[in-house]
Amino acid sequence: MTKSEKLFERAVKRIPGGVNSPVRAYGSIGEAPRFIDRADGCYIYDVDGNRYIDYIDSWGPMILGHNFPAIRESVLKACENGLSFGCATEIEVEMAEFICERIPHVDMIRMVNSGTEAVMSAIRVARGFTGKNKIIKFAGCYHGHSDAMLVSAGSGVMTSGVPDSAGVPKGCTEDTMLAVYNDIGSVKALFEQADGQVAAVIVEAVGANMGVVPPCEGFLEGLRALCDQYHALLIFDEVITGFRLAFGGAAQYFGVTPDLVTYGKIIGAGMPVGAYGGRRDVMELVSPAGKVYQAGTLSGNPVAMAAGLTQLKYLYDHQEIYKELEAKGQMLYGGMEKIAREKGLKVQMNHISSLGSLFFTGQPVVDYVSAKTSDTKAFAEYFKKMLKMGIHMAPSQFEAMFLSAAHTDEIIMETLDAVKLVL
Numbered sequence: 035m036t037k038s039e040k041l042f043e044r045a046v047k048r049i050p051g052g053v054n055s056p057v058r059a060y061g062s063i064g065e066a067p068r069f070i071d072r073a074d075g076c077y078i079y080d081v082d083g084n085r086y087i088d089y090i091d092s093w094g095p096m097i098l099g100h101n102f103p104a105i106r107e108s109v110l111k112a113c114e115n116g117l118s119f120g121c122a123t124e125i126e127v128e129m130a131e132f133i134c135e136r137i138p139h140v141d142m143i144r145m146v147n148s149g150t151e152a153v154m155s156a157i158r159v160a161r162g163f164t165g166k167n168k169i170i171k172f173a174g175c176y177h178g179h180s181d182a183m184l185v186s187a188g189s190g191v192m193t194s195g196v197p198d199s200a201g202v203p204k205g206c207t208e209d210t211m212l213a214v215y216n217d218i219g220s221v222k223a224l225f226e227q228a229d230g231q232v233a234a235v236i237v238e239a240v241g242a243n244m245g246v247v248p249p250c251e252g253f254l255e256g257l258r259a260l261c262d263q264y265h266a267l268l269i270f271d272e273v274i275t276g277f278r279l280a281f282g283g284a285a286q287y288f289g290v291t292p293d294l295v296t297y298g299k300i301i302g303a304g305m306p307v308g309a310y311g312g313r314r315d316v317m318e319l320v321s322p323a324g325k326v327y328q329a330g331t332l333s334g335n336p337v338a339m340a341a342g343l344t345q346l347k348y349l350y351d352h353q354e355i356y357k358e359l360e361a362k363g364q365m366l367y368g369g370m371e372k373i374a375r376e377k378g379l380k381v382q383m384n385h386i387s388s389l390g391s392l393f394f395t396g397q398p399v400v401d402y403v404s405a406k407t408s409d410t411k412a413f414a415e416y417f418k419k420m421l422k423m424g425i426h427m428a429p430s431q432f433e434a435m436f437l438s439a440a441h442t443d444e445i446i447m448e449t450l451d452a453v454k455l456v457l
């Protein structure tokens with residue numbers, strides 16, 4: 035038995051499913067998850083001493099690679115002053131100013147502790163601002179685990195979402211309307227049915243939680259136009275794409291301006307941070323400035339802010355990273371696509387910038403229904419063999435691969451060699 039297997043045996047006795055977040059359990063893979071000891075640059079090491087090239091990158095935060103020296107040092111330095119005060123600090127002001135002065139559609143911002151909280155709060159303020167209740171979300175888009183957002187399954191448009199999870203009362207999701215990603219007609223139909231009651235449309239500007247599904251031409255622009263027409267707010271959930279596709283996230287990348295935006299992952303550099311921000315007239319409604327309540331004992335935590343701000347400053351000062359990530363994405367994902375094509379495999383390689391997913395289906399993947407046509411057993415085989423070759427990827431067909439600045443061309447070539455053998 036490996037150390038990972040022994041740890042998993044202990045874990046399942048005391049932690050539901052053995053993990054503190056479901057995807058970590060390797061559920062669709064059928065073996066014990068690797069327990070991680072440490073990570074550095076593009077490498078991650080498990081407790082059995084195996085080294086892997088890591089394409090999970092903590093699901094995105096590690097865009098500069100693991101254990102980035104400047105971030106580690108900023109955390110150690112912040113720790114010397116105490117871990118938390120529950121009071122206002124200078125670094126929170128610096129963080130807010132740094133973002134608002136550099137991202138044109140963010141006039142004001144509020145820090146929270148996770149992406150889930152960021153989305154939950156953005157939706158509350160959108161409802162408070164518009165005085166309406168309905169929210170349009172897309173099948174296959176993940177926005178954290180708050181009750182109203184736990185609606186995604188189902189194959190088509192639904193005017194009243196069915197909860198995906200036990201323990202979510204129907205009442206919590208009856209105002210969540212479900213549209214089809216990349217299908218602007220489905221959104222228009224919901225707006226018409228909703229009779230002026232839509233507070234907001236929330237979307238992952240690049241779908242990255244049904245595997246990677248980029249928006250088709252005109253989709254985001256279409257959402258902007260419909261929101262304007264029906265006086266609803268457009269919320270980009272940039273928990274993955276923020277500071278990743280560009281410093282200004284998907285909004286900058288595609289040139290479409292949301293009213294509100296949510297951040298997570300990269301913004302905390304590995305510490306638990308989320309944030310929501312946007313138009314001043316909307317954000318001024320958040321308490322104590324306004325009447326939409328939202329709070330957090332540990333929000334804006336000084337150690338977390340130190341890590342996040344150091345990463346954001348580094349990214350802003352080194353924006354060549356974004357060009358490099360584009361090139362690396364082209365090299366890795368383009369390379370994978372070429373290998374699959376040469377072998378005549380029925381797969382789809384969806385990718386954009388540093389994000390990519392290899393879908394085991396013959397059908398183009400443009401939304402949740404087409405993503406679901408993938409052969410998850412074939413994916414599991416591929417995953418296990420890649421892991422044996424020393425490549426650590428998300429243990430699910432419906433997650434992205436994350437490239438970081440620490441993945442060199444040599445590392446990518448090594449990965450492609452493994453792909454060639456495994457496929």
Ligand SMILES: *Cc1c(COP(=O)(O)O)cnc(C)c1O
Pocket residue numbers: 147148149150151153176177178179238243271272273274298299308
């Ligand atoms: C990860 C994620 C969330 C949830 O963030 P947590 O920090 O896990 O709560 C929300 N939206 C998107 C798009 C995500 O990828």
